[in-house]
Amino acid sequence: MITRIELATKPEFYDADGHSTLAGVRDLGINSVEKVYSFQVTYLLGDIGEEDKILIAQNLLADAVTQDLAIDANISFPESPDAWSVEITFNRGVTDLVAQTTLKGISDLGIDGVQNTKTARRYEFIGDLSESEKKRITEKLLMNKVVEHVLQPGSTVFFPALETQFKLVHVPIMHADDDELIRISKSRDLFLNLEEMQTIQSHFKSLDREPTDIELEMLAQTWSEHCSHKTLTGLIEFNGERIDNLLKQTIFRITSELDLPWCVSVFKDNAGIIEFDDEFNVCFKVETHNHPSAMEPYGGANTGIGGVIRDPLGTGLGAKPIINTDIFCFGPADMPHSELPKGVLHPKRVMQGVVAGVRDYGNRMGIPTSNGSIFFDERYLGNPLVYCGNVGLIPADKCEKTVVPGDYIIVVGGRTGRDGIHGATASSGELHTESEGTWSGAVQIGNPIVEKKVVDTLMQARDRDLYRAITDCGAGGLSSAIGELAETTGAEIELEKVPLKYRGLTYMEIWISEAQERMVIFVPPEKVDEALELFASEDVEATVIGRTTDDKKIRLRYNNQAVGELGMDFLHDGMPRIIRQAVWQAPKIAKSAFNEPNDLTPFLHKILSAPNVCSKEWVIRQYDHEVQAGSVLKPLVGEATDGPGDASITRPRLDSYKAIVLSNGLNPKYGLIDPYWMAASAIDEAIRNIIAVGGSLEETALLDNFCWGNTDKPDRLGSLVRAAQACYDMAQVFSTPFISGKDSLNNEFKTEDGESIAIPPTLLISAISIMEDARKAVSMDLKQPGNLLYIVGLTKNEMGGSHYYEMHKASDPAVPTVDAESALRIFTAVSEATSAGLIRACHDCSEGGIGVAIAEMAFAGGYGAEISLQKIPKTDDVIRNDISLFSESNSRFIVEVAPDAKIAFEEKMENVPFAAIGRVMDDKNLVVFGLDENIIIKENITNLKESWQKTLRWS
């Protein structure tokens, strides 16, 4: 028996979902719809009496004040008879979170007999729609066919579980020739190359047996680019020179050379750890979740943030997640639908889905999202980038794991389902037009409340010393988690013990499933009972699935039958090393010539409204950035709390003013001209953001996230090598070690015509800094009329990749460079001045240069400003007003200083290029005088702010 309960907002109340759906219809360019009604639908399976149905509908599902309800009928509005109705529900096997909670709610009412529930959404559209418009609304707005489908009246709602018979599968490879090996790799989605298949073949020949499917899968997962980083740790022939392990030669090397005492654990655990105070350390990790987000933006981003939260949680003996960050790269949000390549979701839809995914997961986890950025470029159309980061707080004595034989292996948290099979291997390949449908198995839906419960209970278990080691189940699932954590001991697993979401998974699927919200802990035998009891007390599922051993083998059983056995040595060290070719040549770019415009005001407006500069308030407001109550400097600052903050400052301990400063740097536009200076600029930007808010270089660490195109292609890899070299060079001068990083290669999209679109080389640098006293923080908004304005740093004629040149469709082979020694002096001088309390406001000059920086400071503070370009420190080739105003040279700040601090401030700046350039005004005008004191900008700050805000002011 199936009962259907439908709810709708009463006509006299505001139907928020209906309104936002209507806005979405208009976004599609369809204007004939006058109104949309939305309905929540719940299906109940089981024998339920009429009274119980009413009880469930009235006392659990419906809001008595605002909602109407109907049982086994549709709610009817006056327009309903003429409306087009469509109902959407989840595909078979896709997690339906609300349905699970509904079951609990029904049982709380004391009603039994409901076996299962399922939710759906119904919409009624009032207006004339053609069949093709209905199809577009359904497919482009209402649902994503990867996870949802239209529920036709009378079609199946509840599917019986798929049953499978146990069958041990051997894959015959011992006698396969090369073609056959490649065929096996392809047909099983292993993404292993010939040499790797041959290595596996000879290994099993020496064992004189064929591998089972689970063994092959485990090897493919462990050796995948995603899990092993084989390209960057392999051999690279770069412009005739051989690099043995690029990461070790650059990123790891500088950290080990700097050998800073506050680096607690780097490049070995799930996240890098640095010291915080006497009792606590902090760890930081940034991950990407690009391919899943391209296919299903909401679920992809959802599980992206869910996944990276589990990294600090799986670091040492577990850190409490305290701050999230997110950085996205999308195609242009205003792209016409007609120009969209086939198989690609519209960038606006991707962005809305990604933001909602991060919002719903991060907010529900109770973790503030305090720092981020968004970058738009056409080449991200097929491959949006979704970087998610998480900072954790961990007791100083809980930073190391101990793995010993004989401990019990317990999986904690979510159940295992068929979701996310082959995520690790699939992310190592190119996307193509079929991806939307064919890789649906790689899509995951997150359940933040399960993860929140896991965090809550694990923190208690950690503090009671109930386990000795912990790690997360991420890419590669249990296979990767246990394979890595038990590398030094070995492990024995009974796969049938793993709790499943539904029946019918094979032993192989159980092992490699990437189902979310699972952690693995190793528990000493005498503490197993206490641990299980603790988890049960807060309704967290925890199950013993095996034990650690002492034979350095992973042995897998299913109902007492051996299904796989691999030596840890072969699993982790058996992979043949890759040799890749890399070249880099400076592209031939001419320097364009164009006349200097007299009035630069329109250009300032245009840059302020450029998608890469404009306000991201629409996104930021949807994230909780105050939860945990430690927020000191927020992502939005200023008089109306809507100006662009440079970096966030958070107090992780409410009884202390010691704080964490977070920032990021990213500028793919420079990378196409020179990836070396792109990387240097990203590092400079991340660090100067920290300096701008009052931080210092004292204890500042960096994270690298390389997202590149297909690095099998020598030019793509060559540009990565150059970027990595800059990382080494800059970090050396700034004494800023890298503590963690990650790469995502193969970000290319194959169009229908077979053309491969690569993303621009994209290096995200995230910076974390420890600040002694949060009360020294400075925000970027102008504070007081009459205060003096200074520029610190040198302005150069290097317009390549700049917003101003892009606007003129002009080119320049010179991109912003970094004079690291000079930058170091500037950073030190500015941070000494803030720490001495001499600075009232400080903002870094980045995209759009001095022009954008001063405009943002003015409208964020609600005050006007007058500045002159005449005295700014600049190189001799800067002879034009437009270059002076819009050059994006690095290592520069605009600083506001009170008159009584003038002398002290200027003394601090003695050894760096700086100049007094103007003052804060009591009116609302920004006036800029040019090199010969003529007015080149004069505009009301309210208008400038409007330009900056209007671009992404979405409903």
Next chain:
Amino acid sequence: MVPRILVLRAAGSNCDQETKFAFDFSGGLADLVHVNRLLSGEVKLQDYQILAIPGGFTYGDDISAGKILANELKYKLADALLEFHGAGKLIIGICNGFQVLVKAGLLPGVDFQADQSITLTHNDSGKFEDRWVYLKINDSPCVFTRDMPDKVYYPVAHAEGKFVPENEGVLESLKENKQIVFQYSAMDDSIIEYPSNPNGSVENIAGICDPTGRVLGMMPHPERHIDPTNNPLWTRNGLSKEGDGVAIFRNAIMYFR
């Protein structure tokens, strides 16, 4: 006496630790207690003087915000709650906690039998929003807001915070009993519209108490403005002596002194 505060946790609670900090900081002794421990009888509500239901997304806010925890209180803990309130003790619900109080039958009056007459529903903006708001504090029997200034500055962060009474009569009786404790306001005397009223609440209502003044529900988060550095304007206006949120918790503690 130093009152003891039970900060109630459930799956998806997430402002529990800062709420505990706010009470401890203000002179109380707060414990974090999972609802399962109340249900099992392991912890007794009557051993406490103040019950605080913190913000978060209990049970994911699936179905509607706070609904599942509200039903747990209503169907499984009603007697204990009636006894607690009847003994002159205090209850505060913040954000998700307010949603729970309303849906359980603890606000606008403590009555588990009454039909729900007010609700907190989806923001007019259709999405979750985090922003700081000015709140006007009205004359009311509420013990949590005694001797507080006319205006305070707290953040809101919610998707379902629009206060809606079932009808005019319900609104009138709230006014008559002086139960409207907080109303969204502005720094100056400008007309209150979005975003000063962040969610479209009827009559800008941000928080109400029961007729006794001993049950308070509010959408804004006073526990997020305990330290002066929480104030987003502190880099402009300087650091105040303490955050605007402290008074709420101190009043609760002082009630038992």
